[in-house]
Amino acid sequence: MKKSALWSFMLLLVMALFLAACNNDSSSTEKESEKKPSGDTTATTDTAAKGGVVTFGTDTAPEGVYDPAYSGSIVDSYIQGFTMEGIYDVNDDLEYVPNLASWEISEDKLTYTFTFQKGVKWHNGEELTVDDWVFALETLADPDYDGPRYNYAEGIKGAKAKKEGKADKIEGIEVVDPYTVKITFEQVKINNLENLWSNPMPKKHYEGIAVKDLAESKQVRENPVGLGPFKVKKVVDGEYSELERFDDYWKGKPQLDGVIVKVIDPSLAAGAFQNGEIDIMAIKPQSVKELTALDNVRIEETNGVSYSYIGLRFGHRDKATLKNVADVDKFKSKELRQALLYAINRPAMIDAFLEGKAAVANTVIPTTFWTAAPESDLNQYEFNTEKAKELLTSAGYVDKDGDGFVEDPNGQPFKISFGHYAGSAAFEGRSQAIIQSWNDIGVKTEQATGSLIEFNLYNDMKDNDDAALEAFFGAWSTGADPDPSGLWGNDAEWNYGRWVDAKNQELLNKGLSEEAFDKDTRMKTYVEWQKHFNEELPALPLWENMDLYGINNRLQGVHINAVGFQTDVYKWNVQE
Amino acid sequence: MLQYTLRRLLGMIPLLLLISLVVFFLAKMMPGDAFAGEIDPSNTNPQYIEEMREKLGYNDPIIQQYGRWIVSFVQGDFGKSTVYKKPAAEIIVQRIPNTIFLAFTSLVITYIFAFIMGMYAGRKPYTLGDNLIGTYNYLALAIPSFVAGIVAIYFFSFKLGWFPFNGSVGVGLEPGTLDYFVSKLHHVLLPALILGLMGTASYTQFLRNDIIENSRKDFVRTARAKGTKESKIYNKHILRNSIIPLITFLGFDIATLISGAVITETIFTYPGIGALFLESVGRRDYAVMMSITMLLSLLTLFGNLVADLLYGVVDPRIRLD
Numbered sequence: 001m002k003k004s005a006l007w008s009f010m011l012l013l014v015m016a017l018f019l020a021a022c023n024n025d026s027s028s029t030e031k032e033s034e035k036k037p038s039g040d041t042t043a044t045t046d047t048a049a050k051g052g053v054v055t056f057g058t059d060t061a062p063e064g065v066y067d068p069a070y071s072g073s074i075v076d077s078y079i080q081g082f083t084m085e086g087i088y089d090v091n092d093d094l095e096y097v098p099n100l101a102s103w104e105i106s107e108d109k110l111t112y113t114f115t116f117q118k119g120v121k122w123h124n125g126e127e128l129t130v131d132d133w134v135f136a137l138e139t140l141a142d143p144d145y146d147g148p149r150y151n152y153a154e155g156i157k158g159a160k161a162k163k164e165g166k167a168d169k170i171e172g173i174e175v176v177d178p179y180t181v182k183i184t185f186e187q188v189k190i191n192n193l194e195n196l197w198s199n200p201m202p203k204k205h206y207e208g209i210a211v212k213d214l215a216e217s218k219q220v221r222e223n224p225v226g227l228g229p230f231k232v233k234k235v236v237d238g239e240y241s242e243l244e245r246f247d248d249y250w251k252g253k254p255q256l257d258g259v260i261v262k263v264i265d266p267s268l269a270a271g272a273f274q275n276g277e278i279d280i281m282a283i284k285p286q287s288v289k290e291l292t293a294l295d296n297v298r299i300e301e302t303n304g305v306s307y308s309y310i311g312l313r314f315g316h317r318d319k320a321t322l323k324n325v326a327d328v329d330k331f332k333s334k335e336l337r338q339a340l341l342y343a344i345n346r347p348a349m350i351d352a353f354l355e356g357k358a359a360v361a362n363t364v365i366p367t368t369f370w371t372a373a374p375e376s377d378l379n380q381y382e383f384n385t386e387k388a389k390e391l392l393t394s395a396g397y398v399d400k401d402g403d404g405f406v407e408d409p410n411g412q413p414f415k416i417s418f419g420h421y422a423g424s425a426a427f428e429g430r431s432q433a434i435i436q437s438w439n440d441i442g443v444k445t446e447q448a449t450g451s452l453i454e455f456n457l458y459n460d461m462k463d464n465d466d467a468a469l470e471a472f473f474g475a476w477s478t479g480a481d482p483d484p485s486g487l488w489g490n491d492a493e494w495n496y497g498r499w500v501d502a503k504n505q506e507l508l509n510k511g512l513s514e515e516a517f518d519k520d521t522r523m524k525t526y527v528e529w530q531k532h533f534n535e536e537l538p539a540l541p542l543w544e545n546m547d548l549y550g551i552n553n554r555l556q557g558v559h560i561n562a563v564g565f566q567t568d569v570y571k572w573n574v575q576e
Numbered sequence: 577m578l579q580y581t582l583r584r585l586l587g588m589i590p591l592l593l594l595i596s597l598v599v600f601f602l603a604k605m606m607p608g609d610a611f612a613g614e615i616d617p618s619n620t621n622p623q624y625i626e627e628m629r630e631k632l633g634y635n636d637p638i639i640q641q642y643g644r645w646i647v648s649f650v651q652g653d654f655g656k657s658t659v660y661k662k663p664a665a666e667i668i669v670q671r672i673p674n675t676i677f678l679a680f681t682s683l684v685i686t687y688i689f690a691f692i693m694g695m696y697a698g699r700k701p702y703t704l705g706d707n708l709i710g711t712y713n714y715l716a717l718a719i720p721s722f723v724a725g726i727v728a729i730y731f732f733s734f735k736l737g738w739f740p741f742n743g744s745v746g747v748g749l750e751p752g753t754l755d756y757f758v759s760k761l762h763h764v765l766l767p768a769l770i771l772g773l774m775g776t777a778s779y780t781q782f783l784r785n786d787i788i789e790n791s792r793k794d795f796v797r798t799a800r801a802k803g804t805k806e807s808k809i810y811n812k813h814i815l816r817n818s819i820i821p822l823i824t825f826l827g828f829d830i831a832t833l834i835s836g837a838v839i840t841e842t843i844f845t846y847p848g849i850g851a852l853f854l855e856s857v858g859r860r861d862y863a864v865m866m867s868i869t870m871l872l873s874l875l876t877l878f879g880n881l882v883a884d885l886l887y888g889v890v891d892p893r894i895r896l897d
Contacts, residue, residue, distance in 0.1 A: 061847070061855075063660050070661070148624045215661055237670055238847030239743045263845050264742050267726065271734040272741070456608030456860070493622045 051257040052574030054555050057281035059266040061238045066224030068199045069140060070147040070215045075261070081566035082243050082259055083123075083226035086198030087114065087133065090480040092561040093370045094305070096193055100128065100200070100227070109188045109517055110157075112196075116179040120250040122202050123231040130181040132200035134173055138162070140197055141170050144212040152197035157184045190516040194481040200227070229254040229570035239263060254570035255557070269550070273297045279552040280565065285357040286424065291550045302560045303368045304547035306477035307361050310418075310434065310540040312337060313472075315498035316465040323491050324498040330416075330470060333409075335395035336443075337537040340471075341381045342388035343441040349433055350543055353426040358543040363530040364476075364484060366544045368562040371482040371523055373530040388441045397443070405444040419448035419469040421458040428452060431473065448472070462496045472496070474539075480563055482526065483512060488533070499538035507532065577888060581881070588877045595873045596646060596866070603862055604638045610658035610860045632658070645866065655863030659856070664863040668849065668871070674744050675848035678771070678841070681764050683829060685772025690779030697780065698787025698818070699810050706784070713777040724770050725843040732766060739766040742845040767844045771837050779825065786818040820890045827883025831876040 058075045065071035068080050089099040101114040120128040139145055140153035141162040153159045158171025172184035185192045202225040209217045219225070224232050229251070230243040244258040264272055270290040272278045274297075283291065283299070291297050315326035331337055350358045362378045365371060392398070396409030408414040416438065420431035431452060438445040448468040453461065461469055474496060476487055485508040486492055490500045507529040516522035549565055551558055557571040610632075611625045633641055648655065654664040693713070697706040716724075733741035739762065740746070746759040790796065791814055799809050838850035845851070849868060856864040888894050 061845075065661060073659075148628075150624065221662070234748070236743075236745065236847075237667075238851065239745070239845065240747055242748055260747050262743070262747075265843055265845055267843075268729060268741060271730065275734060275737070277741075454607065456606065460607040 050255045050573055052576075053258045053260060054256060054279040054552075054572065054574060055260045055262050055277065057262055057264050057269065057272060057278035059264065059269075061263045062235075062241055062261065064221055064235060064237065065215070066226070066232060067201065067214075067220045069136060069145075069149050069197070069201065070220060072148055075263075078566070079232070079241055079243070079261055080226070081228075081564065082230040082261075082569055083224065083228040083232055084199055085227040087116075087200070088193070088198055089567075090563045092368075094368055094480045094482065094562060095370060096480070101133075103193070105517075109514060111182055111184045112193065113176075113180065113182050116181075117250065118179060120227060121248040122205070122227060123225045123246055124202065124205060125248075126202065126204050128200060128227060129178040130175055131178070132203045134175060134181060135203040135206070136199060136201040137173060137197055138170060139201060139211055139214070142211045144210065146212065146215055149197060152195060155185050155187070155189065155192050155195050157186045159186075188514045190512050190514075190522060191481055191483050194483075202226075230256075230259055233258070249570055251568075251570055255573040259569075259572075270294070273550055273552065276552060276554075279555045280558065281550050282565070283548045283550045284424070285353075285355040285546075285548065286426065287550070288355045288357060288548065296553050297550050298553055300549045300551055300558070300560050301357060301546045303359065303366060303562060304477070304545050305366050305368060305479065305562045306475060306547075307364060307366055307544040308358075308473070308475040308542045309364060310340075310542065311462075311469075311472045311474045311497040312340075312499075312539055313465070313470050313497055314538070315500065317493070317498060322493075324495055324500050326498060326500040328470075328498075333395045333397075334536060335391040336397060337540070338381070339388040339391040339395075339397075339441060340438060340443065341537060341540045342384050342391065343437045343443075344434060344540070344542070345383040345437065346542055347383070349430065352433070353430045354543070354545070357546045357548055359546070361541040361544045363534050364488065364539070364541050365482065365526065365530055366478065366562070369482045371526040373527040373534075377527060377531055378534045385441050392441065392443070399442060404442065405439075406442045413444075415444045415446065417448045417468050417470045418445050419458065419461070419472040420452055421455045421473065422452035423455060434473070445471075465498065475545075484508065484529075485512070488538075497539050501536065501538065503532055504529070504536075504538075577885070581885065584881050584884075588874070588881075591877060592870065592873055593646075596649075596870060597642065599869045600642050600645065600866060601638060603857075603860075603865060604641065606860065608860055609634050610862070645862075649866070649870070654867040657856075657861050657864045659859050659861045659864070664867045667852065667864060668867055671847060671849050671852050674846065675841075675850065677744075677760065678764050678768055678837070678846060678848055679832060681761075681768035682771035682775070682837075683832070685768055686775050686779060689773060690776040690783065693776065694780040694783025694787070695810070695815070697784040698791070698814075701784070701788050709780065709784075713780050716774045717777040719774065720839075721770060721774055721837065722839045722843055724774055725767070725840055728766060728770055729843070739763075741766070744846050744848075763846075767837070767840050767846055771840055779822065782825075783818060783822060786821060787814055790814045790817050823890055824883045824886050827879040827881070827886060830879035830882065831872060 056078065058078060060073070060075050062075040062079055063071065063073045065073075065076050066080065066083065068077065068084060071077060071080065086099060087101040088096045091097050100120060101116045103112045103114045105112055114130070114133075116128065116130055116133075122128060122132075137153050137156065137159075140147070140150055141156070141159040143163055143165045150163065153170070154163075156170055156172040158167055158169075161167040162170050172186075174182040174184070176182060183196070189195075202219075205219050205225045206214060206217070209219065214220060222235070226232075227250070229246055229249040231246045232241060233244040234242040240260055240262040242258065242260055245254045245256060247253055262278065264278065266284075266287075269278070269281060269283065269287060273281070273291060274294050276296065288299060291299055312331040313328050314331060315324060315328050317324050346360045350356055350360070359367070360380075361367075362375070362380060363373060365373070392406055397406040397414065399405060400407050400411055406414055418431070418435055418438075420427060420434075431447065435445045435447060448470070460466075462472065462474075476494075478484070478487070487494050488499070488504065489495060489508055490505040507525055510516065511522055511525045511529065516525060547560070547562065547564075549558075549560060554574050554576055555572065556575050557568075557573050558565060559567040559571070561567060609629070611628060629635055633644060636644075645655065656662065657664050657667055660667055693709045697709045700706055729741045732738045744760060744763050745756065746763070749756040749759050787810070791810075796809060796813060799813055804813075838854050840846070841848045841850035842854055852864065853868045855861070856868065
């Protein structure tokens with residue numbers, strides 16, 4: 001009995017091993033068949049005079065959606081930065097300049113005529129025509145389209161009708177010839193162009209796929225076709241994407257043989273740089289010290305389009321009417337708000353928590369924008385506790401009961417609950433520094449919920465106007481459109497402080513109106529808006545962040561600006 | 577035994593339902609959803625997010641969402657990942673080979689080292705060697721794998737350059753070639769060593785104690801009295817008996833084989849189930865998260881059953897009925 005039991009057990013063990021081996025085996029063959037089609041492109045290495053392959057590091061894995069109309073992740077958009085191209089580009093001053101097409105605006109400012117470059121080739125050899133772009137716009141407005149970018153077609157006349165299924169085609173699109181197309185918009189708006197979808201879709205490549213299946217199709221997910229200087233050669237899920245040079249790139253043959261986009265854990269970035277495993281990566285201020293110590297790596301920085309601020313609560317959002325309602329009076333006093341900003345030593349905080357890699361901001365339009373107000377027009381709110389206390393006293397916030405903290409003008413105890421989200425190690429200190437600054441001028445401040453708040457929960461609380469977040473830390477990255485109404489408009493969803501102010505909305509509307517087509521007028525309007533913001537301080541601007549990139553010294557030709565690091569990637573080259 | 581097995585298998589069903597219910601509710605009660613925190617003011621419009629939430633049913637009561645999920649799950653539809661926009665099953669299947677490869681390698685390492693250390697410690701208990709082995713084992717058990725992982729990467733990858741520190745395979749290699757396989761093995765070795773060497777404690781100590789216990793039994797005394805060589809006594813008589821209870825561990829290893837090592841995989845950017853699971857929790861990818869949870873629960877329950885059955889097979893004194 002004992003022996004047979006042992007034998008049966010042995011048999012089981014052997015079978016278990018065999019099964020495991022089987023599993024291993026079948027899985028690798030499965031992988032093989034899966035990857036063959038994308039992998040058999042002919043190798044072009046060694047033929048170019050310059051060549052070389054560089055590795056771009058990211059901290060999260062790409063999702064593998066290669067058409068910008070369907071993707072939402074930042075890493076996917078990095079890959080698209082190598083493989084895709086749009087009809088317009090954004091230059092260093094964040095102005096929109098022609099790329100694949102140039103345009104003329106009609107007298108009535110409703111119709112834009114786009115003229116496409118001739119001889120631009122897709123990765124599959126087809127020539128780019130306006131049909132490809134029209135196809136993209138029609139797809140975005142299709143009722144079956146399930147990507148997140150419909151708002152980039154919404155402004156075109158007749159797009160709504162198509163989206164609602166009332167029309168087959170977008171009325172406002174008129175193809176003149178294969179290189180010319182007229183787009184008519186619903187309304188005259190200065191940023192119609194900025195809100196127009198810029199990426200053509202390879203119509204031939206997507207032929208025969210229903211719009212509702214497009215997002216999951218092989219053509220989008222596995223063998224994408226783009227216009228950029230590099231094409232996708234091979235993708236290993238969750239690990240790396242291998243891009244190879246596209247010889248027929250319309251601006252000229254790229255100098256590199258290829259680019260590898262590789263996922264690495266951010267804690268290992270410094271080591272990977274040192275080893276030469278990665279050549280370029282966006283880094284956080286916290287890594288600056290470590291990377292400066294390496295002699296094969298340089299750090300390039302540029303003023304970015306993101307800024308940090310402290311939001312102050314003025315009300316709540318009525319979810320039924322989608323309007324912001326100002327019904328919280330805590331921060332109604334302008335002097336109080338100004339005092340709160342005077343109390344904070346922003347340069348010291350930047351040095352302590354951001355390695356000095358940020359610049360004090362006094363408004364919420366980052367200085368890279370051409371619309372940014374000159375600093376001389378803005379009150380600088382330099383750290384001054386005396387001034388802060390004076391302002392408090394003049395507004396009636398004085399300490400009546402002698403506990404060291406001010407009471408409000410009615411003599412009631414006054415206390416601010418300040419919220420900050422959890423994340424990197426620097427956040428705890430940053431949050432405490434702000435709380436301390438306010439306590440120092442006699443405004444009693446406590447941390448909302450008693451500790452840093454988990455990020456998702458924090459977002460939920462902001463969305464639901466949680467009462468605990470009377471003042472809260474926030475940060476925005478604005479994109480290239482200078483119009484701030486999406487964040488600070490009276491009824492904007494992301495105006496989290498729920499600040500409602502007539503002059504604010506009036507100026508924001510003016511900045512988008514017909515008269516704003518005159519660049520000077522537009523600039524003046526936004527400067528005026530910034531002065532208004534700077535004076536009223538509906539939120540306390542803290543600093544604008546710098547974008548930092550670690551770059552291996554062997555990689556040259558990288559041009560960095562506020563939009564990113566991927567301007568003219570075909571000029572990247574390797575100098576050993 | 578057949579009856580027992582069937583009974584246990586049937587018993588799993590309510591258990592799995594209960595697990596799924598609890599996990600689903602906990603997951604949904606986490607703040608945020610797949611669309612929270614992804615807000616990019618210039619690129620995303622609130623209407624789209626609202627539309628998608630409505631379409632995916634995130635606005636319905638949780639119990640209704642659970643009902644919908646469990647019905648399609650039972651029918652074999654595991655849902656679609658909101659992150660990768662692909663069926664959850666497809667993504668998981670893609671990651672399984674990597675995970676099994678890592679787990680298998682690390683288990684082999686664990687077995688080999690635990691076997692050697694356990695044999696030695698059992699044969700010479702309460703000596704310096706035994707104490708050293710014990711100290712090592714409990715230390716390894718106590719050190720968190722992410723610390724061990726980062727230290728190992730620092731020394732073996734950055735300082736010595738022996739092993740790659742991320743990924744599961746070298747760039748640009750074609751599957752099926754010898755280079756590809758060697759590269760896979762090279763990539764898996766460091767994480768597998770970390771996992772394997774840090775997890776020897778239970779096996780080693782179990783084996784050690786069993787050997788000590790057996791060495792005091794009558795049949796060993798008899799063998800000694802007969803003048804059998806000491807090495808033969810240990811390597812044949814005792815080992816054969818001591819190894820049997822270890823078999824039952826095999827059942828528990830089945831779940832480990834798939835669950836991967838959440839933290840280790842993440843540090844090494846090793847694309848397996850563990851890293852996927854962590855990511856799906858962080859990004860509220862409910863379909864993937866629930867599918868992995870169910871897969872692991874099932875394997876754990878199944879592993880327990882196998883362990884119990886093996887006990888019965890190994891030790892006839894235990895009756896399963």
